[in-house]
Amino acid sequence: MRVLADREGIPARFLILGSASSRLVKGISESLAGRVDFVDLSGFDGTEVGFDQVDALWLRGGFPESFLSSSDADSFRWRHSFIRTFLTRDISQLGITIPAEQLRRFWLMVAHYHGQIWNASEIAASLSINYKTAQSYLDILTGAFMIRQLQPWTENLGKRVRKAPKIYLRDSGQFHALQNIRSLSELQAHPKLGASWEGLALEHVLRVLRVDPGEAFYWGTHGGAELDLLVVRGGRRYGCEFKYTDAPRTTKSMRVAMDDLRLERLFVIYPGEKDYALDTRIEVVGLRHVEQLATSEMISIG
Numbered sequence: 001m002r003v004l005a006d007r008e009g010i011p012a013r014f015l016i017l018g019s020a021s022s023r024l025v026k027g028i029s030e031s032l033a034g035r036v037d038f039v040d041l042s043g044f045d046g047t048e049v050g051f052d053q054v055d056a057l058w059l060r061g062g063f064p065e066s067f068l069s070s071s072d073a074d075s076f077r078w079r080h081s082f083i084r085t086f087l088t089r090d091i092s093q094l095g096i097t098i099p100a101e102q103l104r105r106f107w108l109m110v111a112h113y114h115g116q117i118w119n120a121s122e123i124a125a126s127l128s129i130n131y132k133t134a135q136s137y138l139d140i141l142t143g144a145f146m147i148r149q150l151q152p153w154t155e156n157l158g159k160r161v162r163k164a165p166k167i168y169l170r171d172s173g174q175f176h177a178l179q180n181i182r183s184l185s186e187l188q189a190h191p192k193l194g195a196s197w198e199g200l201a202l203e204h205v206l207r208v209l210r211v212d213p214g215e216a217f218y219w220g221t222h223g224g225a226e227l228d229l230l231v232v233r234g235g236r237r238y239g240c241e242f243k244y245t246d247a248p249r250t251t252k253s254m255r256v257a258m259d260d261l262r263l264e265r266l267f268v269i270y271p272g273e274k275d276y277a278l279d280t281r282i283e284v285v286g287l288r289h290v291e292q293l294a295t296s297e298m299i300s301i302g
Helices: 051-060 072-093 100-112 120-127 131-143 172-178 184-188 193-208 252-261 287-294
Strands: 147-150 166-169 216-220 226-233 236-242 265-270 276-279 282-286
Touching (some): 051 193, 072 100, 072 172, 100 120, 100 131, 100 172, 147 193, 166 172, 184 193, 193 226, 226 252, 236 252, 252 265, 282 287
Parallel strands (some): 236 265, 265 282
Antiparallel strands (some): 276 282
């Protein structure tokens, strides 16, 4: 590939597909550094399937085979088969020698921490492994695009802030499969309902607003104030809170985040259709309208 790309007078372009971060793939003799661009592709989102299908997208996730299944039951079976195949075949083909069942137990435990602060020591103790092994497992699933580690914003604010990442399963359908949630009615009654919505909305915002990894953070203090997503772009700071409720309201935590982080705007993302202002620089925005922020002066993507 390097020889072909470097030929003079004969420009060539190639599309190379993969299902894992290049840093996980061992045995590569030529990195093609300086000759390639990387594009991370996610599954379907609401702008592609239509927001009238957002509940199905939420339950089944964005993998095409899962979302397009003829029934929720077929989708659930496909996702479980995917997890099994991924653990027994894909991981080993990346040169990673971890027992599939051990990694599955870890993945299942991470699913229970979806939307929470990462605690490697606690999970390691539950699995009878050491701290470094738990961290390496997390990094493997992150590099395979199964997990997102949202890093903390640790600017010196004069307060004790959290410094461990928050973790999310990147695909809501995989999260529901690991939680054994088979239908929308089961999801609505599940204690992880709010965390599930937060993960769905987070991934949607990051994708639609084209937020680079170096622009996305969460913020939380040991005093209890927190912000689900902080986007730092062009020297400006924007906040997002994700609320699965019909009528979000301002909270003390939002006001603390506005003042301490010096936010330009704070957007409360919810599943409703009506957008409205809660306070000066705090606005409620329906998930279906997030795309409009990308073309506004509020969070311009250039």
